[in-house]
Amino acid sequence: MTVTNVAALPDFKLIPYTDTQAHPDSHPKILRTSCWTYCGPLLPIDSARTSTLPPSYDTWQRATFNGSITPLLLPFLRFAHAFIVDAGLTHYWLTIRASLPTGDYDTPRWHTDDDFFAAADNSNTNISHDISRDSNRTQWKLATTLIGPGTLFLSDSASGRATQSTITDHTRASTPPHTCTTVACPGCAATADCIRQQLATSLKDAHIKQNAVGECAFFKVGKEVGAVHSEPAMRVPRVFVNVVPGREDELRGVMRRWGMEFPRAWSLPPEGMHVR
Structure with a gap:
């Protein structure tokens, strides 16, 4: 898919990124609920080898799965990278969340995501503009589900x-x-x-739509244009991938606000974190 004008895209769109027949029927067993996050330039993924991803990813994967999710992850990352570059961006906030079954989402949690960069700290005088007032800031995301049910979207966002x-x-x-x-x-x-x-x-x-295996969800964020969505009922294990693209200064501002270095990769047990 060619991105000529992200603003002209609908509030959300489900986009196939791989042949579903190429998606393995079997997948690694999830051992525990946890997540891995990276914030920085697009990761090098030209090779299918795990070593092209940060070492912390390998450590997290070994502790979280009985097997490797990398063959499931790389087709989505290749698609996401092409989409992001086509939109004129080169950085992102990438999160992979592995979740064991839970009843926390038997009742839907309909919501729109916050505008990720609206409250970015711009106290650094090297940044020449105020991101919080920049109408061109990034206000969209990409997401997919590698294992388990997809995210729910209301067909009529407005x-x-x-x-x-x-x-x-x-x-x-x-x-x-x-x-x-x-x-x-x-x-x-x-x-x-x-x-x-x-x-x-x-x-x-x-009326609800839900991304299927091999489909990426493009959706906008913010109270005015954000897609209304919810986590699905999670009666089976699930691996969800969330991508927040942005300019380097946007992402640096967020990391600085949280007192974190940039770029950075880390892993956490996501207790108290919504999985979306």
């Missing part, structure tokens, strides 16, 4: 955003004011759960 906005505004307006005393504030969590339950009820009959 209607979904309107429903989300109405329910969110009404619920927050009717919630008694409180002072957050912890990062994981119980009051905010209760409000978020109430919004989630109401959205699940309101959208239970909405």
Whole structure:
């Protein structure tokens, strides 16, 4: 697929990136829930060898799987790299999440993703423009599922955003004011759960699309144009890959805001992290 104007693309689009018949029927066993993340220039993937990826990926993979997911990963990365380069970008935030079965998403979590770069810290005087006010900043993502069910998308994003906005505004307006005393504030969590339950009820009959094996989801982020989506019910193991493309200064700003060096690769157990 040639990217001539990302802004002209729909809120979300499912794009085949590999022949489904070439996708192996069997796959490595997931041993534990965990994730691996890399932020920096596009990784070199010309070779099919695992050694072309950072050493931390190999370490994480050995600890997470009985076998290798690299043969499943590389076709998607090759597609994603071509798409990103075609859009005029050369850097990304790449996350691979392996998840064991869970009931956490039996109730859908309909939402739009935040604008990843809107709040980037631009205190570095070497950056000549304010990313948070840059209308040309990157406001889209790519994602796929290597193992397990794909992400759910509302077919009508505009209607979904309107429903989300109405329910969110009404619920927050009717919630008694409180002072957050912890990062994981119980009051905010209760409000978020109430919004989630109401959205699940309101959208239970909405038309839904779901990326299949060998399909990449392109989708926009942000409250105004973001695709409304949810994690699927995860009754089987799942491996999800999330790609946030960006300019080098955009990604450096995010990493600096979190006190992290750039480029960097790391792994985490994702307790408390949504898998999408």
